[in-house]
Amino acid sequence: MKDVKSVAVSRIPGQRWYTPYLFPIPALVLFGVFFAWPAVTALQLSFTDYDGVSPPVFTGLDNFVKILDDGRFWTALRNSLVFLVGLFPLLVVIPLPLAVLINQKLPGIKTFRMLYYLPVVTSMVAVAVAWNYVFHQQGVVNWLLTGFGILDEPIQYLLDPVWALPALILVEGWKNMGVYMMIYLAGLQTIPSDLYEAAKIDGANAWHRMRRITVPLMVPYIAVAITMAMLDAMQAFTTVFVMTQGGPQDATLMLGYYIWSEAFEKYDMGYASAVGLVLWILLIVMALLNYRLTSGKKDGR
Structure with missing residues (x-):
């Protein structure tokens, strides 16, 4: 039929x-x-010498050999990895309990969701400019810390090689935390409520429910969050460009900004393409490693 x-x-x-x-x-x-x-x-x-105007000249592996001897490249790579490690708790860990919180039926929870997501829809340039004033020597941070006696004198955070990178990590995490929280919220709403009710009957408290039910079932969403955090961290550009331009003393020089600088400040398009290819390969390796680790947990191994 x-x-x-x-x-x-x-x-x-x-x-x-x-x-x-x-x-x-x-x-x-x-x-x-x-x-x-x-x-x-x-x-x-990436295999040529090209300034954006003259015809490209094939140079073989010269650009990749240059990378091995380029101290600024290794500085940018190190800063990007530190940036990733610093962003990890802000983008992967903290948004999960926040998503659990806003998943509750509480008075005013919709307003809280809107306010928490507001930085995500705000322009990164506007956010960076606003945080420039916050971290200024006469800004809010120094006013609070000196007012409570934590600091004896103000710190110029964005001009200090020690504090500049942590300041950028805070700004990037604050700006994007709402995205990851919403990813987790979508995952939480797929978990059957019967599991939590059965756990409550068995006497499981909130911590046990989080550890034994929420986290294991959220592994696929955590994997997505980790991959997105790696992409955000390793390709960070706007925050660096607006707030520090890679300074002071290359303390905030990261791969995304370094590639742009080589291409559009030094007009070395061939070398910038080679660095971009290395970054692309690095991201693929990190994503595959993340997949192997999280897929094993998801399968119960």
């Missing part, structure tokens, strides 16, 4: 066998123009 739906569809006037294949074409064109073509071009330029 033929399927009624398939017979009906086959009789639609003007339909051709290739019609379903036409729908993905716009997305494929956008993918090719804005991702595939630039990626292939960058890969080609």
Whole structure:
């Protein structure tokens, strides 16, 4: 007996066998123009000496050899990894209990959700400019710390090699924490409430429910959060560009800003493409490692 739906569809006037294949074409064109073509071009330029004006000159592996001897590249890589480690608790750990909190049916919880998500929809440039004033020598942070006697004199945070990078970590984490909280919230709403009710009957307190039910079932969402945090941290640019320009003394120089600087300040497009390729490979390795670790936990191993 033929399927009624398939017979009906086959009789639609003007339909051709290739019609379903036409729908993905716009997305494929956008993918090719804005991702595939630039990626292939960058890969080609990474093996050349190119200033953006003169024709590229093939140099083989010279750009990659230069990376090995480039102290600023290793400084940028180290700062990016420190930036990632600093962002990890702000973007991966803290948003989970916050998501558990806003998942409760409490008075005013919708308003709290809106206020907590507000920094996400605010321009990163505007956020960075505002935090510049917060970290100023006469800003709110110094006013509070000196007022409570914690500091004897104000600190110029963004001009201090010790404090500049932690300041950027705080700004980036504050700006993006709401995104990760909403990811976790979506995951929490997929967990059956029967599991929590059964755990309560068995005498499990809030900590045990979080440890034995919430965290294990949220592993796929935690994996997504870790991957997104790695991408955000290793490609950070706007915060650095607006607040520190990689200073002081390269204390906040990170790979995203370093690639831009080499390409558009020094006009060494070939070398910038090579560094970008190294960053791309590094992100793939980190994502695969994260997948291996989290998939093992998800499967119960």
